[in-house]
Amino acid sequence: MTAALVTGVTGFTGGHLARHLVHRGITVRGLVRPRSLGRPEVATLREAGIDIASGDLTDAAAVAAACEGVDVVYHIAATYREAGQPDSAYRAINVQGVEHVIDGARAGGARRVVHCSTGGVHGHVANPPANEDAPFNPGDVYQDTKLEGEQLARAAGQAGGLEVVIARPIGIYGPGDLRFLKMFRGISRRRFPVLGAGEVFYHLTYIDDLCEGFRLCGEVPAAAGGTYILGGPRYTTLNTLVDLIAAELKVKPLPVHLPVWPFWLAGAACEAICVPLRVQPPLYRRRVDFYTKSRAFDITRARTELGFAPAVDLPEGIRRTIAWYRAQGLL
Known part of the structure; x- marks a missing residue:
């Protein structure tokens, strides 16, 4: 029986992936920071x-111990954007933490590491859709360190001795996700x-499809050494995405389109005041980027080489996400 380690297991993506692997008959170990051991999510994971x-991830010895005896390491953990966090904190987790995982996996005898990067390394997609060979254009310290x-x-x-597969997920959403809640809630109200104009492209990936893509990255022999964009079945314009969410919520979207530049300037001012105070x-400029930067990707390589076949299209994924938000009293 295959054994796997999942880092970032208390997060949205890592937790879903760990349960997905268990359902596929894989023995799963999850790496949890000591200060998070008392969180309710950990008890739920144990029950699963x-x-x-x-x-x-900053503790090389602890990471190496967690890697002992596993066949595949799914490295999902990362530090995301957080106000006032110094660049060194991103580098400690998103760069040095990767080195600790690689070294620990090699020392523990793992066959493969699936490293979770992000489609954000491509930044704004000027010539959509982008594939894995598109130019890099990271836009902030998070994307830089990813x-x-x-x-690395x-x-x-x-260098040999360990198979490494790079996965670049795109626009992860679904039940349990809170990053898109503000958008869903805003549309509902x-x-x-x-x-x-709202004509930039946006590409969402339902969490269950993503988890299966990760599993394929970990198990398909020919994937060794490969890099794969894992995205949903299609991308769409922001206007169309808003219309789809509004239709599932049974509301009419606002017909209002506002100019970008006042909000960009306001975001810059807010950052200048708030970030030094942590x-x-x-409002910040990255949130404004949501309306101005296209994210549209070609998943042909993952389809062809992995057999990746995302099955949950936008209307169904949106419907399931809304149902979860409502069940939690969030909408």
Whole structure:
């Protein structure tokens, strides 16, 4: 029986992946930071049959211990965007943490590491759709360090002794996700004006499809050394995405389109004031980028080489997500 380690197991993607692997008959261990061991999610993971190992990505010895005896390491954990967090914190997790995972996997005898990067390393897609060979254009320290971590992992695989597969997920959503809640809630309350023309592309990937893509990255022999964009069946314009969500919510979207530049300037001002104080800005430029940067991707390589076949199209995925939000009292 295959054994796997999943890092970031208390997060949305890592938790779903761990349970997905268990359902496929894989023995799963999850790496959890010591300060998170008392969280309710950890008890739920244990109930699902997931073994819990205590350790932080900055602790090379703890990571190596967690890697002992597993065949595949799914490295999902990362530090995301957080107000006031110094660049060194991103580098400690998103770069040095990758090095600890690679070293631990090699020492523990793992066959393969699936490293979770992000489609964000491509930044704005000027010539959609982008494939894995599209130019890199990271737009902030998070994307910069994710690209650096990806490159470190790839180089380790090329050095031999360990198979490394790079996965770049796109626009992850579904039951359990809270990142898109503000958008869904705004549309439901008819308080979600679109900035700009709304004709930029957006590409969403339902969590169950993504987890199966990760599993294929871990198990398909020919994937060794490969890089794969894992995205949903299709991308669409922001206007169409808003219309689809509104239709499932049974509301009319706002017909209002507002200019981008006042919000970009306001975001810059909020960041200048709030970030040094380590206060989350009420508005920041990255949020404005949502309305101005296209994200549209070609998943042909994953379809062809992995057999990746995302099955949950936007209307169904949106419907399931809304149902979960409502069940949690969030909408």
